[in-house]
Amino acid sequence: MKRLAIFGSGAGSNAENICVYFNNSSDIKVVIMCTNRKDALIVERAKKLKVPMVFTSNSDLKKFDDLEKILVKHKVDYIILAGFLLKIPSKMINQYPNKIINIHPSLLPKYGGKGMYGENVYRAVLENKETESGISVHFVNQNYDEGKIIFQESFSLSPDENLESLTAKIHELEQSLFPKIIEKTLFSL
Ligand code: GAR
Numbered sequence: 252m253k254r255l256a257i258f259g260s261g262a263g264s265n266a267e268n269i270c271v272y273f274n275n276s277s278d279i280k281v282v283i284m285c286t287n288r289k290d291a292l293i294v295e296r297a298k299k300l301k302v303p304m305v306f307t308s309n310s311d312l313k314k315f316d317d318l319e320k321i322l323v324k325h326k327v328d329y330i331i332l333a334g335f336l337l338k339i340p341s342k343m344i345n346q347y348p349n350k351i352i353n354i355h356p357s358l359l360p361k362y363g364g365k366g367m368y369g370e371n372v373y374r375a376v377l378e379n380k381e382t383e384s385g386i387s388v389h390f391v392n393q394n395y396d397e398g399k400i401i402f403q404e405s406f407s408l409s410p411d412e413n414l415e416s417l418t419a420k421i422h423e424l425e426q427s428l429f430p431k432i433i434e435k436t437l438f439s440l
Pocket of ligand 1: 261265266335354372425
C-alpha cells in the first residue's frame with residue numbers, strides 16, 4: 252500500500268477528487284492532508300472525508316522538523332501538492348526524493364515561478380494572447396515549478412476565451428487526469 256499526503260492551501264477540489272478516486276483502492280491511500288491556511292476550504296473537505304488534517308506555518312515548514320515526524324508517524328510514502336502555495340524546503344525534498352508531485356495550471360515552463368498560481372496564471376495566459384494552455388504535473392525540486400515534468404496535457408484557447416472559461420477547462424482537465432497520473436507515476440517508480 253502506497254500512502255499519500257496531500258498538501259493544499261485553497262479550495263481543495265483536487266485533494267477531494269484524489270481521495271475519492273483512491274477510496275476503494277487497495278494499492279493507494281490518502282492518509283493525511285496538510286495546509287498552511289486554517290480558513291481554507293480544504294480543511295472542511297478533509298473533515299468531510301475523515302482524513303486527518305495537519306497545519307503548518309511557513310516557519311515550521313522551513314524547519315521541517317515536527318512536520319517530518321508527523322509524516323513518518325503516518326508512514327507517508329509520497330506527497331502530492333494540490334494548490335499548495337508555500338515553497339518546499341530542501342530538507343523535505345531530500346527526505347522525499349522524486350516523491351513530491353505538484354500540479355500546475357499551465358504548460359510549464361511557461362507561467363510558472365513565484366506568485367504564479369491559480370487565477371494569476373490564467374490572467375497572464377490570457378493577457379499574452381496564448382493560443383494554447385494546459386496542465387503540467389511534475390516532480391518538485393528546490394525551485395518553484397521547475398522539477399522534472401511527468402505529464403502535460405494541452406488544449407487550444409478560443410479567440411473569445413475568458414477567465415471563467417479557461418478556469419473551467421483547467422479544472423475539468425485536472426479533475427479527470429490528476430488522480431490517474433498519480434496512479435501511473437507511483438507504479439512506474
Ligand atoms: C489547481 O488548479 C492547481 O493547478 C493550482 O492551484 C489550484 C488548486 O485548486 N496550483 C498552482 O497554481 C500551483 N502553482 P484546488 O485547491 O481546488 O485543488
